Amino acid sequence: MTSTLLSDVYAKIPQPKLQDAYFAGVAKEVFAALSGGKGDAKGLIAGITRGAEEGRVLVWSGDVAEQSVIAKYMVSGSVSGPSVSPAQFGVYFNDGTGAKMDFYMRRTVQLIKECPADGYEQTTVRITSTNTAPADAGASLPSYVTGGGVFGVAPGSVQTNIIAYGPVQANVESATVDGQKTPFAPYSHANRPVGIVAQQLGPGDSKTVEFTFGKIVQHTEPNVVVTPTVQQVKDVILPTENASCGQG
Structure with missing residues:
Protein backbone atom coordinates (compact mmCIF):
# COMPACT_ATOMS: atom_id res chain seq x y z
CA MET A 1 0.00 0.00 0.00
CA THR A 2 2.86 2.38 0.80
CA SER A 3 4.42 1.89 -2.64
CA THR A 4 1.01 2.42 -4.25
CA LEU A 5 0.35 5.76 -2.54
CA LEU A 6 3.89 7.14 -2.66
CA SER A 7 4.97 6.04 -6.14
CA ASP A 8 2.69 3.86 -8.26
CA VAL A 9 -0.11 6.43 -8.41
CA TYR A 10 2.20 8.99 -10.01
CA ALA A 11 3.61 6.45 -12.47
CA LYS A 12 0.29 4.94 -13.58
CA ILE A 13 -2.05 7.95 -13.41
CA PRO A 14 -0.44 10.82 -15.35
CA GLN A 15 -3.23 13.39 -14.86
CA PRO A 16 -2.87 15.33 -11.56
CA LYS A 17 -6.66 15.77 -11.26
CA LEU A 18 -7.17 12.00 -11.44
CA GLN A 19 -4.36 11.49 -8.89
CA ASP A 20 -6.16 13.87 -6.53
CA ALA A 21 -9.40 11.95 -7.07
CA TYR A 22 -7.66 8.68 -6.25
CA PHE A 23 -6.12 10.08 -3.05
CA ALA A 24 -9.47 11.58 -2.04
CA GLY A 25 -11.08 8.18 -2.50
CA VAL A 26 -8.45 6.49 -0.35
CA ALA A 27 -8.83 9.13 2.37
CA LYS A 28 -12.62 8.71 2.32
CA GLU A 29 -12.39 4.95 2.70
CA VAL A 30 -9.85 5.19 5.52
CA PHE A 31 -11.90 7.79 7.40
CA ALA A 32 -15.08 5.74 6.95
CA ALA A 33 -13.38 2.66 8.34
CA LEU A 34 -12.00 4.51 11.36
CA SER A 35 -15.23 6.40 12.14
CA GLY A 36 -17.18 3.18 11.72
CA GLY A 37 -15.16 1.43 14.40
CA LYS A 38 -13.34 -0.88 11.98
CA GLY A 39 -9.91 0.49 12.74
CA ASP A 40 -7.41 -0.84 15.24
CA ALA A 41 -7.26 1.83 17.97
CA LYS A 42 -4.00 0.48 19.38
CA GLY A 43 -2.47 0.40 15.93
CA LEU A 44 -3.65 3.94 15.20
CA ILE A 45 -2.14 5.30 18.42
CA ALA A 46 1.10 3.41 17.77
CA GLY A 47 1.22 4.84 14.24
CA ILE A 48 0.68 8.42 15.39
CA THR A 49 3.26 7.96 18.16
CA ARG A 50 5.84 6.66 15.70
CA GLY A 51 5.00 9.46 13.28
CA ALA A 52 5.58 12.06 15.98
CA GLU A 53 8.84 10.41 17.07
CA GLU A 54 10.14 10.41 13.48
CA GLY A 55 9.16 14.03 12.86
CA ARG A 56 6.36 13.17 10.43
CA VAL A 57 3.69 14.71 12.66
CA LEU A 58 4.28 18.34 13.69
CA VAL A 59 1.95 20.77 15.43
CA TRP A 60 1.73 24.57 15.33
CA SER A 61 -0.85 26.95 16.75
CA GLY A 62 -1.61 30.56 15.90
CA ASP A 63 -2.61 31.07 19.51
CA VAL A 64 0.46 32.46 21.31
CA ALA A 65 -0.35 30.78 24.62
CA GLU A 66 -0.89 27.40 22.98
CA GLN A 67 2.22 27.71 20.83
CA SER A 68 4.36 28.54 23.88
CA VAL A 69 3.38 25.15 25.31
CA ILE A 70 3.79 23.25 22.02
CA ALA A 71 7.27 24.74 21.52
CA LYS A 72 8.52 22.84 24.57
CA TYR A 73 8.06 19.50 22.81
CA MET A 74 9.62 17.74 19.81
CA VAL A 75 6.28 17.77 18.03
CA SER A 76 6.78 21.52 17.47
CA GLY A 77 9.58 20.84 14.98
CA SER A 78 11.52 23.86 16.30
CA VAL A 79 15.19 24.36 15.44
CA SER A 80 15.77 26.39 18.62
CA GLY A 81 14.26 26.64 22.07
CA PRO A 82 13.43 24.24 24.91
CA SER A 83 12.58 21.27 22.67
CA VAL A 84 16.08 21.21 21.15
CA SER A 85 18.79 19.29 23.00
CA PHE A 103 10.90 7.82 -3.63
CA TYR A 104 14.02 6.21 -5.12
CA MET A 105 16.52 7.90 -2.79
CA ARG A 106 18.16 5.96 0.03
CA ARG A 107 20.18 7.82 2.64
CA THR A 108 22.16 7.34 5.82
CA VAL A 109 23.22 10.03 8.29
CA GLN A 110 25.94 9.56 10.89
CA LEU A 111 27.72 11.75 13.43
CA ILE A 112 31.47 11.30 13.90
CA LYS A 113 32.82 12.78 17.12
CA GLU A 114 36.24 14.12 16.16
CA CYS A 115 39.14 14.80 18.53
CA PRO A 116 38.68 18.03 20.54
CA ALA A 117 40.68 21.07 19.37
CA ASP A 118 41.68 24.00 21.58
CA GLY A 119 39.25 22.87 24.26
CA TYR A 120 36.27 22.71 21.90
CA GLU A 121 34.35 19.71 20.60
CA GLN A 122 34.38 18.90 16.87
CA THR A 123 31.85 16.78 15.00
CA THR A 124 31.52 15.66 11.40
CA VAL A 125 28.10 14.99 9.90
CA ARG A 126 28.29 12.29 7.21
CA ILE A 127 25.42 11.97 4.71
CA THR A 128 25.46 9.20 2.10
CA SER A 129 22.84 9.33 -0.65
CA THR A 130 22.07 6.77 -3.36
CA ASN A 131 19.70 7.04 -6.32
CA THR A 132 18.17 3.57 -6.69
CA ALA A 133 16.08 4.41 -9.77
CA PRO A 134 16.44 1.98 -12.70
CA ALA A 135 19.17 2.78 -15.22
CA ASP A 136 16.57 3.62 -17.86
CA ALA A 137 14.47 5.75 -15.48
CA GLY A 138 14.64 8.74 -17.82
CA ALA A 139 12.76 6.76 -20.46
CA SER A 140 10.83 4.14 -18.47
CA LEU A 141 9.27 6.51 -15.93
CA PRO A 142 6.71 9.14 -16.96
CA SER A 143 7.79 12.77 -17.07
CA TYR A 144 5.46 13.55 -14.16
CA VAL A 145 7.70 11.34 -12.00
CA THR A 146 11.10 12.38 -13.45
CA GLY A 147 10.28 16.06 -13.91
CA GLY A 148 11.02 15.79 -17.61
CA GLY A 149 14.04 18.07 -17.27
CA VAL A 150 11.81 21.12 -16.73
CA PHE A 151 13.90 22.34 -13.78
CA GLY A 152 17.27 21.62 -15.37
CA VAL A 153 17.69 18.12 -13.94
CA ALA A 154 18.10 15.28 -16.46
CA PRO A 155 15.18 12.81 -16.35
CA GLY A 156 16.05 9.97 -13.98
CA SER A 157 18.46 12.09 -11.93
CA VAL A 158 17.69 13.54 -8.51
CA GLN A 159 18.85 16.90 -7.23
CA THR A 160 18.81 17.53 -3.49
CA ASN A 161 19.80 20.52 -1.40
CA ILE A 162 21.44 18.94 1.66
CA ILE A 163 21.16 21.26 4.66
CA ALA A 164 23.14 20.55 7.83
CA TYR A 165 22.65 22.36 11.17
CA GLY A 166 25.11 22.42 14.05
CA PRO A 167 24.55 23.33 17.72
CA VAL A 168 24.12 26.92 18.91
CA GLN A 169 27.34 29.03 18.81
CA ALA A 170 29.32 26.44 16.80
CA ASN A 171 30.96 27.03 13.39
CA VAL A 172 30.54 25.06 10.18
CA GLU A 173 34.17 24.69 9.13
CA SER A 174 34.22 22.75 5.87
CA ALA A 175 32.42 20.40 3.51
CA THR A 176 33.59 17.49 1.36
CA VAL A 177 32.05 15.27 -1.30
CA ASP A 178 33.53 11.76 -1.42
CA GLY A 179 36.52 13.04 0.55
CA GLN A 180 37.28 16.05 -1.68
CA LYS A 181 36.75 19.58 -0.37
CA THR A 182 33.80 21.30 -1.99
CA PRO A 183 32.33 24.80 -1.87
CA PHE A 184 29.27 25.16 0.33
CA ALA A 185 26.85 27.89 1.32
CA PRO A 186 27.26 28.91 5.00
CA TYR A 187 24.41 30.51 6.91
CA SER A 188 23.27 31.18 10.47
CA HIS A 189 19.76 30.40 11.69
CA ALA A 190 18.64 31.00 15.29
CA ASN A 191 22.32 31.28 16.26
CA ARG A 192 22.96 27.85 14.78
CA PRO A 193 25.52 27.32 11.96
CA VAL A 194 24.11 25.98 8.70
CA GLY A 195 25.90 24.48 5.69
CA ILE A 196 24.25 23.72 2.35
CA VAL A 197 25.49 21.61 -0.57
CA ALA A 198 23.48 20.94 -3.74
CA GLN A 199 23.90 17.39 -5.00
CA GLN A 200 22.76 15.71 -8.21
CA LEU A 201 22.72 11.92 -8.62
CA GLY A 202 21.99 9.91 -11.74
CA PRO A 203 20.41 6.43 -11.56
CA GLY A 204 22.69 4.14 -9.56
CA ASP A 205 24.92 7.00 -8.36
CA SER A 206 25.98 7.32 -4.72
CA LYS A 207 27.86 10.15 -3.00
CA THR A 208 28.90 11.02 0.55
CA VAL A 209 28.79 14.59 1.80
CA GLU A 210 30.51 15.51 5.07
CA PHE A 211 30.15 18.75 7.01
CA THR A 212 32.62 19.39 9.82
CA PHE A 213 31.51 21.60 12.70
CA GLY A 214 34.00 23.11 15.14
CA LYS A 215 34.12 25.47 18.13
CA ILE A 216 31.35 23.39 19.72
CA VAL A 217 30.93 24.60 23.30
CA GLN A 218 28.52 21.85 24.40
CA HIS A 219 30.16 18.84 26.06
CA THR A 220 27.01 16.71 26.08
CA GLU A 221 26.42 13.69 23.85
CA PRO A 222 25.39 14.88 20.35
CA ASN A 223 22.25 13.72 18.58
CA VAL A 224 20.83 14.32 15.12
CA VAL A 225 17.38 14.80 13.62
CA VAL A 226 16.60 14.32 9.92
CA THR A 227 13.91 15.04 7.38
CA PRO A 228 11.70 11.92 7.41
CA THR A 229 11.46 10.23 3.99
CA VAL A 230 10.05 6.94 2.66
CA GLN A 231 12.71 5.15 4.73
CA GLN A 232 12.25 4.40 8.39
CA VAL A 233 14.21 6.98 10.35
CA LYS A 234 15.87 4.19 12.36
CA ASP A 235 17.41 2.95 9.11
CA VAL A 236 18.65 6.42 8.16
CA ILE A 237 20.35 7.50 11.40
CA LEU A 238 23.41 5.36 12.11
CA PRO A 239 25.06 5.06 15.55
CA THR A 240 27.50 7.85 16.42
CA GLU A 241 31.12 6.98 15.69
CA ASN A 242 34.03 8.14 17.85
CA ALA A 243 37.32 9.12 16.22
CA SER A 244 40.47 7.53 17.65
CA CYS A 245 42.25 10.29 19.55
CA GLY A 246 45.80 9.87 20.80
CA GLN A 247 46.70 10.93 24.29
CA GLY A 248 48.68 14.19 24.40
Whole structure:
Protein backbone atom coordinates (compact mmCIF):
# COMPACT_ATOMS: atom_id res chain seq x y z
CA MET A 1 0.00 0.00 0.00
CA THR A 2 2.86 2.38 0.80
CA SER A 3 4.42 1.89 -2.64
CA THR A 4 1.01 2.42 -4.25
CA LEU A 5 0.35 5.76 -2.54
CA LEU A 6 3.89 7.14 -2.66
CA SER A 7 4.97 6.04 -6.14
CA ASP A 8 2.69 3.86 -8.26
CA VAL A 9 -0.11 6.43 -8.41
CA TYR A 10 2.20 8.99 -10.01
CA ALA A 11 3.61 6.45 -12.47
CA LYS A 12 0.29 4.94 -13.58
CA ILE A 13 -2.05 7.95 -13.41
CA PRO A 14 -0.44 10.82 -15.35
CA GLN A 15 -3.23 13.39 -14.86
CA PRO A 16 -2.87 15.33 -11.56
CA LYS A 17 -6.66 15.77 -11.26
CA LEU A 18 -7.17 12.00 -11.44
CA GLN A 19 -4.36 11.49 -8.89
CA ASP A 20 -6.16 13.87 -6.53
CA ALA A 21 -9.40 11.95 -7.07
CA TYR A 22 -7.66 8.68 -6.25
CA PHE A 23 -6.12 10.08 -3.05
CA ALA A 24 -9.47 11.58 -2.04
CA GLY A 25 -11.08 8.18 -2.50
CA VAL A 26 -8.45 6.49 -0.35
CA ALA A 27 -8.83 9.13 2.37
CA LYS A 28 -12.62 8.71 2.32
CA GLU A 29 -12.39 4.95 2.70
CA VAL A 30 -9.85 5.19 5.52
CA PHE A 31 -11.90 7.79 7.40
CA ALA A 32 -15.08 5.74 6.95
CA ALA A 33 -13.38 2.66 8.34
CA LEU A 34 -12.00 4.51 11.36
CA SER A 35 -15.23 6.40 12.14
CA GLY A 36 -17.18 3.18 11.72
CA GLY A 37 -15.16 1.43 14.40
CA LYS A 38 -13.34 -0.88 11.98
CA GLY A 39 -9.91 0.49 12.74
CA ASP A 40 -7.41 -0.84 15.24
CA ALA A 41 -7.26 1.83 17.97
CA LYS A 42 -4.00 0.48 19.38
CA GLY A 43 -2.47 0.40 15.93
CA LEU A 44 -3.65 3.94 15.20
CA ILE A 45 -2.14 5.30 18.42
CA ALA A 46 1.10 3.41 17.77
CA GLY A 47 1.22 4.84 14.24
CA ILE A 48 0.68 8.42 15.39
CA THR A 49 3.26 7.96 18.16
CA ARG A 50 5.84 6.66 15.70
CA GLY A 51 5.00 9.46 13.28
CA ALA A 52 5.58 12.06 15.98
CA GLU A 53 8.84 10.41 17.07
CA GLU A 54 10.14 10.41 13.48
CA GLY A 55 9.16 14.03 12.86
CA ARG A 56 6.36 13.17 10.43
CA VAL A 57 3.69 14.71 12.66
CA LEU A 58 4.28 18.34 13.69
CA VAL A 59 1.95 20.77 15.43
CA TRP A 60 1.73 24.57 15.33
CA SER A 61 -0.85 26.95 16.75
CA GLY A 62 -1.61 30.56 15.90
CA ASP A 63 -2.61 31.07 19.51
CA VAL A 64 0.46 32.46 21.31
CA ALA A 65 -0.35 30.78 24.62
CA GLU A 66 -0.89 27.40 22.98
CA GLN A 67 2.22 27.71 20.83
CA SER A 68 4.36 28.54 23.88
CA VAL A 69 3.38 25.15 25.31
CA ILE A 70 3.79 23.25 22.02
CA ALA A 71 7.27 24.74 21.52
CA LYS A 72 8.52 22.84 24.57
CA TYR A 73 8.06 19.50 22.81
CA MET A 74 9.62 17.74 19.81
CA VAL A 75 6.28 17.77 18.03
CA SER A 76 6.78 21.52 17.47
CA GLY A 77 9.58 20.84 14.98
CA SER A 78 11.52 23.86 16.30
CA VAL A 79 15.19 24.36 15.44
CA SER A 80 15.77 26.39 18.62
CA GLY A 81 14.26 26.64 22.07
CA PRO A 82 13.43 24.24 24.91
CA SER A 83 12.58 21.27 22.67
CA VAL A 84 16.08 21.21 21.15
CA SER A 85 18.79 19.29 23.00
CA PRO A 86 22.05 21.23 23.61
CA ALA A 87 24.27 19.35 21.13
CA GLN A 88 21.68 18.74 18.45
CA PHE A 89 22.57 18.48 14.78
CA GLY A 90 20.05 18.50 11.96
CA VAL A 91 20.13 17.15 8.40
CA TYR A 92 17.35 18.25 6.09
CA PHE A 93 16.66 17.30 2.47
CA ASN A 94 15.12 19.84 0.09
CA ASP A 95 14.13 18.49 -3.34
CA GLY A 96 15.45 20.42 -6.32
CA THR A 97 14.24 18.04 -9.02
CA GLY A 98 10.68 19.34 -9.22
CA ALA A 99 9.41 15.77 -9.49
CA LYS A 100 8.50 12.61 -7.60
CA MET A 101 11.92 10.97 -7.72
CA ASP A 102 12.71 11.15 -4.01
CA PHE A 103 10.90 7.82 -3.63
CA TYR A 104 14.02 6.21 -5.12
CA MET A 105 16.52 7.90 -2.79
CA ARG A 106 18.16 5.96 0.03
CA ARG A 107 20.18 7.82 2.64
CA THR A 108 22.16 7.34 5.82
CA VAL A 109 23.22 10.03 8.29
CA GLN A 110 25.94 9.56 10.89
CA LEU A 111 27.72 11.75 13.43
CA ILE A 112 31.47 11.30 13.90
CA LYS A 113 32.82 12.78 17.12
CA GLU A 114 36.24 14.12 16.16
CA CYS A 115 39.14 14.80 18.53
CA PRO A 116 38.68 18.03 20.54
CA ALA A 117 40.68 21.07 19.37
CA ASP A 118 41.68 24.00 21.58
CA GLY A 119 39.25 22.87 24.26
CA TYR A 120 36.27 22.71 21.90
CA GLU A 121 34.35 19.71 20.60
CA GLN A 122 34.38 18.90 16.87
CA THR A 123 31.85 16.78 15.00
CA THR A 124 31.52 15.66 11.40
CA VAL A 125 28.10 14.99 9.90
CA ARG A 126 28.29 12.29 7.21
CA ILE A 127 25.42 11.97 4.71
CA THR A 128 25.46 9.20 2.10
CA SER A 129 22.84 9.33 -0.65
CA THR A 130 22.07 6.77 -3.36
CA ASN A 131 19.70 7.04 -6.32
CA THR A 132 18.17 3.57 -6.69
CA ALA A 133 16.08 4.41 -9.77
CA PRO A 134 16.44 1.98 -12.70
CA ALA A 135 19.17 2.78 -15.22
CA ASP A 136 16.57 3.62 -17.86
CA ALA A 137 14.47 5.75 -15.48
CA GLY A 138 14.64 8.74 -17.82
CA ALA A 139 12.76 6.76 -20.46
CA SER A 140 10.83 4.14 -18.47
CA LEU A 141 9.27 6.51 -15.93
CA PRO A 142 6.71 9.14 -16.96
CA SER A 143 7.79 12.77 -17.07
CA TYR A 144 5.46 13.55 -14.16
CA VAL A 145 7.70 11.34 -12.00
CA THR A 146 11.10 12.38 -13.45
CA GLY A 147 10.28 16.06 -13.91
CA GLY A 148 11.02 15.79 -17.61
CA GLY A 149 14.04 18.07 -17.27
CA VAL A 150 11.81 21.12 -16.73
CA PHE A 151 13.90 22.34 -13.78
CA GLY A 152 17.27 21.62 -15.37
CA VAL A 153 17.69 18.12 -13.94
CA ALA A 154 18.10 15.28 -16.46
CA PRO A 155 15.18 12.81 -16.35
CA GLY A 156 16.05 9.97 -13.98
CA SER A 157 18.46 12.09 -11.93
CA VAL A 158 17.69 13.54 -8.51
CA GLN A 159 18.85 16.90 -7.23
CA THR A 160 18.81 17.53 -3.49
CA ASN A 161 19.80 20.52 -1.40
CA ILE A 162 21.44 18.94 1.66
CA ILE A 163 21.16 21.26 4.66
CA ALA A 164 23.14 20.55 7.83
CA TYR A 165 22.65 22.36 11.17
CA GLY A 166 25.11 22.42 14.05
CA PRO A 167 24.55 23.33 17.72
CA VAL A 168 24.12 26.92 18.91
CA GLN A 169 27.34 29.03 18.81
CA ALA A 170 29.32 26.44 16.80
CA ASN A 171 30.96 27.03 13.39
CA VAL A 172 30.54 25.06 10.18
CA GLU A 173 34.17 24.69 9.13
CA SER A 174 34.22 22.75 5.87
CA ALA A 175 32.42 20.40 3.51
CA THR A 176 33.59 17.49 1.36
CA VAL A 177 32.05 15.27 -1.30
CA ASP A 178 33.53 11.76 -1.42
CA GLY A 179 36.52 13.04 0.55
CA GLN A 180 37.28 16.05 -1.68
CA LYS A 181 36.75 19.58 -0.37
CA THR A 182 33.80 21.30 -1.99
CA PRO A 183 32.33 24.80 -1.87
CA PHE A 184 29.27 25.16 0.33
CA ALA A 185 26.85 27.89 1.32
CA PRO A 186 27.26 28.91 5.00
CA TYR A 187 24.41 30.51 6.91
CA SER A 188 23.27 31.18 10.47
CA HIS A 189 19.76 30.40 11.69
CA ALA A 190 18.64 31.00 15.29
CA ASN A 191 22.32 31.28 16.26
CA ARG A 192 22.96 27.85 14.78
CA PRO A 193 25.52 27.32 11.96
CA VAL A 194 24.11 25.98 8.70
CA GLY A 195 25.90 24.48 5.69
CA ILE A 196 24.25 23.72 2.35
CA VAL A 197 25.49 21.61 -0.57
CA ALA A 198 23.48 20.94 -3.74
CA GLN A 199 23.90 17.39 -5.00
CA GLN A 200 22.76 15.71 -8.21
CA LEU A 201 22.72 11.92 -8.62
CA GLY A 202 21.99 9.91 -11.74
CA PRO A 203 20.41 6.43 -11.56
CA GLY A 204 22.69 4.14 -9.56
CA ASP A 205 24.92 7.00 -8.36
CA SER A 206 25.98 7.32 -4.72
CA LYS A 207 27.86 10.15 -3.00
CA THR A 208 28.90 11.02 0.55
CA VAL A 209 28.79 14.59 1.80
CA GLU A 210 30.51 15.51 5.07
CA PHE A 211 30.15 18.75 7.01
CA THR A 212 32.62 19.39 9.82
CA PHE A 213 31.51 21.60 12.70
CA GLY A 214 34.00 23.11 15.14
CA LYS A 215 34.12 25.47 18.13
CA ILE A 216 31.35 23.39 19.72
CA VAL A 217 30.93 24.60 23.30
CA GLN A 218 28.52 21.85 24.40
CA HIS A 219 30.16 18.84 26.06
CA THR A 220 27.01 16.71 26.08
CA GLU A 221 26.42 13.69 23.85
CA PRO A 222 25.39 14.88 20.35
CA ASN A 223 22.25 13.72 18.58
CA VAL A 224 20.83 14.32 15.12
CA VAL A 225 17.38 14.80 13.62
CA VAL A 226 16.60 14.32 9.92
CA THR A 227 13.91 15.04 7.38
CA PRO A 228 11.70 11.92 7.41
CA THR A 229 11.46 10.23 3.99
CA VAL A 230 10.05 6.94 2.66
CA GLN A 231 12.71 5.15 4.73
CA GLN A 232 12.25 4.40 8.39
CA VAL A 233 14.21 6.98 10.35
CA LYS A 234 15.87 4.19 12.36
CA ASP A 235 17.41 2.95 9.11
CA VAL A 236 18.65 6.42 8.16
CA ILE A 237 20.35 7.50 11.40
CA LEU A 238 23.41 5.36 12.11
CA PRO A 239 25.06 5.06 15.55
CA THR A 240 27.50 7.85 16.42
CA GLU A 241 31.12 6.98 15.69
CA ASN A 242 34.03 8.14 17.85
CA ALA A 243 37.32 9.12 16.22
CA SER A 244 40.47 7.53 17.65
CA CYS A 245 42.25 10.29 19.55
CA GLY A 246 45.80 9.87 20.80
CA GLN A 247 46.70 10.93 24.29
CA GLY A 248 48.68 14.19 24.40
